[in-house]
Amino acid sequence: MNGTFSASEVLGAMITPAVLISASGTLVLSTSNRLTRVVDRVRVLAAEAEAIRRAEGAAAFETEERITYISDQLPVLARRALLLRSALTAFYSAIGFLVATSIAVGIVAAIGWTYGWTAVVTGLAGACALLYGSLLLVREARLAIGFTLQEMDYLRETVARRSD
Helix, strand or coil: CCCCCCHHHHHHHHHHHHHHHHHHHHHHHHHHHHHHHHHHHHHHHHHHHHHHHHCCCCCHHHHHHHHHHHHHHHHHHHHHHHHHHHHHHHHHHHHHHHHHHHHHHHHHHHHCCCCCHHHHHHHHHHHHHHHHHHHHHHHHHHHHHHHHHHHHHHHHHHHHHHHC
């Protein structure tokens, strides 16, 4: 190889990180939405706990059961929020690494920089950050499904008790 690159080769090499940057941005948006839903759920539970505290004449058993249910949900929501925060950090890191990869590819091609391995290293770091963030989202999704199933069990029990 003669060490010179055509413009199409350079642009082709710079496109790959750009596609991954776009994917990272989409993951950032969806993860932010998931985090917003967790925050909203915490606010709903806080309002419900406050309403229970203020309520008079409610059945002591039902009130105590609902308070227990709410308090059991809070640690799960906290874990979900922390996983989502870590996933967002990973995706933002991936974007940074992938932008650095594009810049490194451009510099290597433009000035014939002998440190071409930097583009490979930053590209691998960006891909690893994407993988890590995705694994965190899988863990969070498993918690969310478990949380939903727990809520469905509680509602099933509540409906069955009311119909008796």
